[in-house]
Amino acid sequence: MFKRAMNKLVLLAAAPLLALAGCRSAATEAPPLAGAKIGGPFALTDQDGRAFSSASLAGRYPVIYFGYTFCPDVCPTDMQVLAKGLNAFAKSDPARAARVQPIFISVDPARDTPPVLKSFVRAFSPRLIGLTGSEAQIAAVAKSYASPYQKQAPAPGASGYLMQHGTAAILFGPDGGPIALVPVDADAAQVADTLAKWVR
Helix, strand or coil: HHHHHHHHHHHHCHHHHHHHHCCCCCHHHHCCCCCCCCCCCCCCEECCCCCCEHHCCCCEEEEEEEEECCCCCCCHHHHHHHHHHHHHHHHHHHHHCCCEEEEEECCCCCCCCCHHHHHHCCCCCCCEEECCHHHHHHHHHHHHHHCCEEEECCCCCCCCCCEEECCCCCECCCCCCCEEEEECCCCHHHHHHHHHHHHC
16 A cells, blocks of 8 residues: 555656656657656765765666665565566666666665665675665655655564555666656566666
C-alpha cells in the first residue's frame, strides 16, 4: 500500500506533463517525468565511507532508489531486478549503459553504516553505489526526491524494526532532471527496455 501510494505521488507530480506527452509522436515523446519537481543536490557518504556529492553525477543517468539493507524482501528483489536489467542493457549497448549509475540511498542510517551498505550493494552489482548519512541529511534528500519513509514500531517478539518506504526507482538525466520511473517491480527485460528508451 505504501509503495503504491509513493508511486502515485511521483506520477501525480508529473500528471500535467504526462497528458501533454500523450499527444506527441513516438519520435518526439517527452519523458514521463520531465519537469516534475523531483530531485536536487545532495551530499552524503558512500559505502566506502567517502563523501559523495550529487555533483559527481553530472553527465550521467542516475537511477535512484530509496530503501534499507535490513528490508526483508522488497529492496533485495528490486535491486536484483535493477542489476539484471542494467546488465541486459549493457550487453545490447555497452556505451550507453556505461552512462547509467544505479544508486541505493538508505532510509535507515542508524543501522546502514558504510560497511553494512558495502556488503549489501556488492551482493547485486559492482556498479551499485550505496549512500547513507545523518538522519537530517537522509530526511532532506528523501523529501527532495519525493520518497517518503517511516520507522515502524517492532512487532511483538521481533528483534528489530522495519521501515515503511516508497520503492520507486527513478531515472534522472545528465542535467539532474527526472526522466521516468524504472519498473524494478516488474522484470529485468522491462528495466532494460526503459533504459534503452531514455538513455542517449
